[in-house]
Amino acid sequence: MNSPYMGDFRVTQEYKGSNHDGLDLVGIDSKEIHSTVNGIVHFAGWENSANKKQGFGQFVCIRSNDGDYYYYGHLSEIKVKQGDTVKITDIIGIEGNTGFSTGSHCHYCIRPQFAAGNSRNVSLISGIPNEIGVYNDGYKPTSKPSKESIVISLGGKNYRITEV
Numbered sequence: 382m383n384s385p386y387m388g389d390f391r392v393t394q395e396y397k398g399s400n401h402d403g404l405d406l407v408g409i410d411s412k413e414i415h416s417t418v419n420g421i422v423h424f425a426g427w428e429n430s431a432n433k434k435q436g437f438g439q440f441v442c443i444r445s446n447d448g449d450y451y452y453y454g455h456l457s458e459i460k461v462k463q464g465d466t467v468k469i470t471d472i473i474g475i476e477g478n479t480g481f482s483t484g485s486h487c488h489y490c491i492r493p494q495f496a497a498g499n500s501r502n503v504s505l506i507s508g509i510p511n512e513i514g515v516y517n518d519g520y521k522p523t524s525k526p527s528k529e530s531i532v533i534s535l536g537g538k539n540y541r542i543t544e545v
């Protein structure tokens with residue numbers, strides 16, 4: 382499974398083709414949105430900066446190296462800019478409630494062009510079940526070393542000291 386999250390997340394609305402052209406996802410462990418493809422940032426910004434409740438609100442669209450366009454909608458923050466090269470797992474933004482949205486979530490969809498009207502089946506491509514529920518990305522980062530920490534006791538209290 383390749384989701385925009387690392388760890389647990391919830392599917393809150395299924396892919397329904399032209400009736401809902403992506404999956405709505407809500408992060409449980411983290412609100413960080415990660416790229417699900419290797420590619421180039423095609424767009425990063427507001428769908429309509431004059432009306433921040435319209436459409437995808439603040440969103441990122443990545444043109445993947447296979448040619449499809451991967452959209453991450455309704456973000457509260459954007460962490461990339463147009464033209465950036467991104468790899469799978471790179472952080473591109475933070476989940477949010479911008480655009481046409483009634484609660485914090487990420488609209489995740491895949492289109493063959495940078496335009497509405499056509500979509501790929503994001504569930505089949507990503508492996509995320511097309512069913513409301515809680516899932517785990519299953520991705521295990523290998524390059525992130527875990528921090529060492531020790532606990533010491535002083536005067537009856539425990540203190541954890543963590544490497545910075």
Ligand SMILES: [Zn+2]
Nearest residue numbers: 403404405488
């Ligand atoms: Zn949606």
